[in-house]
């Protein structure tokens with residue numbers, strides 16, 4: 001990953017190209033419990049956008065306008081499941097503030113090598 005992609009992630013930009021392309025081929029949307037999502041980077045938020053998204057999500061007539069967030073599903077070396085979320089900062093925050101238990105996600109299977117492209121030397125030893 002280039003330096004500029006890393007900077008994008010830290011400011012909650014899009015997924016790196018190779019992951020977005022994979023995500024584009026996954027059509028299933030899962031309602032994933034908010035509590036299982038691991039978000040290693042702090043969000044930089046535009047308050048107006050969060051509030052606008054909250055309104056859109058709360059209205060059954062408009063909620064479909066909000067696409068699912070992309071998450072990485074990684075299996076640890078002893079079989080544990082880990083769900084990493086890097087982008088979708090405003091949607092995640094909107095669901096959180098609405099006290100929603102679940103958030104719609106596109107889940108795609110990833111490896112610890114994929115995770116390393118985000119976290120580098122800070123990548124944890126997932127069990």
Ligand SMILES: Nc1ncnc2c1ncn2[C@@H]1O[C@H](COP(=O)(O)OP(=O)(O)OP(=O)(O)O)[C@@H](O)[C@H]1O
Pocket residue numbers: 012013014049052053056065066067086087088089090091092
């Ligand atoms: N009221 C709304 N405000 C903003 N986006 C909305 C709204 N309703 C639907 N959307 C859709 O929700 C998605 C929001 O994605 P966007 O990239 O703007 O933010 P995010 O991915 O949640 O946060 P970030 O890009 O900062 O990580 C877009 O696809 C947008 O079209």
